[in-house]
Amino acid sequence: MRLVACIIGLICCGSIPVAFAQNNIQNQQAAKSTIIDKALLDKILDKHRQSFKEGKVADYIPELSKANASSVALSVVNTDGTIVSIGDVQQRFTIQSISKIVSLMVAVLENGEQDVFNKMGYYGTDKPFNHFANLETTGKPLNPMMNAGAILTTSLIKGTGEDPFIKIRNMIRFITNNEKIDYSRSVYNSERETGHRNRGMFYLMRNNGLIDGEGEDKLNNYFKQCSIEITAEDLAKIGFFFANHCIRYDGNKQYNNPNLSQLILSQMLIAGMYEFSGEYARTVGLPSKSGVGGGIAVSVPNKMGIGAYSPALDQHGNSVAAYRMILDLVKEKSLSLFY
Numbered sequence: 001m002r003l004v005a006c007i008i009g010l011i012c013c014g015s016i017p018v019a020f021a022q023n024n025i026q027n028q029q030a031a032k033s034t035i036i037d038k039a040l041l042d043k044i045l046d047k048h049r050q051s052f053k054e055g056k057v058a059d060y061i062p063e064l065s066k067a068n069a070s071s072v073a074l075s076v077v078n079t080d081g082t083i084v085s086i087g088d089v090q091q092r093f094t095i096q097s098i099s100k101i102v103s104l105m106v107a108v109l110e111n112g113e114q115d116v117f118n119k120m121g122y123y124g125t126d127k128p129f130n131h132f133a134n135l136e137t138t139g140k141p142l143n144p145m146m147n148a149g150a151i152l153t154t155s156l157i158k159g160t161g162e163d164p165f166i167k168i169r170n171m172i173r174f175i176t177n178n179e180k181i182d183y184s185r186s187v188y189n190s191e192r193e194t195g196h197r198n199r200g201m202f203y204l205m206r207n208n209g210l211i212d213g214e215g216e217d218k219l220n221n222y223f224k225q226c227s228i229e230i231t232a233e234d235l236a237k238i239g240f241f242f243a244n245h246c247i248r249y250d251g252n253k254q255y256n257n258p259n260l261s262q263l264i265l266s267q268m269l270i271a272g273m274y275e276f277s278g279e280y281a282r283t284v285g286l287p288s289k290s291g292v293g294g295g296i297a298v299s300v301p302n303k304m305g306i307g308a309y310s311p312a313l314d315q316h317g318n319s320v321a322a323y324r325m326i327l328d329l330v331k332e333k334s335l336s337l338f339y
């Protein structure tokens with residue numbers, strides 16, 4: 001209201017062109033109409049209920065292959081903090097790579113952005129999430145979204161044993177306002193037993209002097225953070241948090257930090273969907289983060305958060321149905337940043 005009064009005042013004084021003011025008012029009206037209701041989510045979910053048949057549930061971590069391929073859920077935290085969810089909203093699944101945006105937040109809060117990014121790049125990539133990329137040449141991971149950068153990021157969080165993991169878990173509990181959040185022991189064990197590629201990166205980075213210490217606690221913390229169980233609604237809350245300067249959906253401002261959310265959103269935009277990030281920016285046009293558990297968290301800057309879930313993945317490791325549902329929602333409501 002104050003902004004409208006101010007614009008009207010400025011028009012009366014002749015300080016800004018009338019056309020600009022009109023556009024601005026239209027933009028505000030458009031912003032208001034972006035409140036999303038259940039009917040729209042229902043329509044979109046119904047359309048893509050069968051899309052899972054075109055994907056494949058991840059099985060390179062054996063425990064993930066047990067997911068019910070036909071599960072599907074869609075959730076939105078609106079600009080005003082209200083939540084609408086449909087589909088299998090009670091279904092819990094592992095957060096996987098979406099945890100990387102929260103571990104990046106914790107690592108940067110503790111070490112500062114410069115210290116973290118002295119050890120890795122801000123680069124985008126055409127490589128898959130588990131690629132060794134330039135670890136062998138420059139010795140540094142490309143970015144904190146790919147596995148190598150994420151393992152390194154978690155290793156930078158202070159504390160011994162599982163302390164760094166507990167900090168990540170607690171931050172996810174805070175953002176989702178859900179104290180019950182915990183990790184799946186069976187997925188964790190499955191990741192630890194089969195994650196030799198990640199183990200290879202871990203030792204290469206230790207060899208390069210990027211990771212110090214003994215044993216594999218630091219690697220295990222990464223496996224544990226990936227094994228944290230969440231729902232589509234939790235993902236929507238995470239999307240909302242980073243979309244809104246690290247302010248929680250219920251207005252809690254404990255971590256309010258526009259500079260930090262700007263960093264996280266920029267990484268989500270350039271690398272959150274791995275080698276598909278460029279095409280995704282063209283079609284969806286919003287900072288997003290996927291995980292091989294089948295979830296995608298989306299941030300609509302200064303507006304809302306979207307969480308989508310369906311475990312069958314495409315060749316890039318992104319959920320087929322979740323991507324299609326997000327795309328429809330974005331088109332329906334003109335949510336792309338580049339609209």
Ligand code: DON
Pocket residue numbers: 095096097098129130147191198226290291292293316317318
């Ligand atoms: O390290 C891994 O391979 C998994 N724990 C996480 C990978 C992942 O989620 C990639 N996302 N699309």
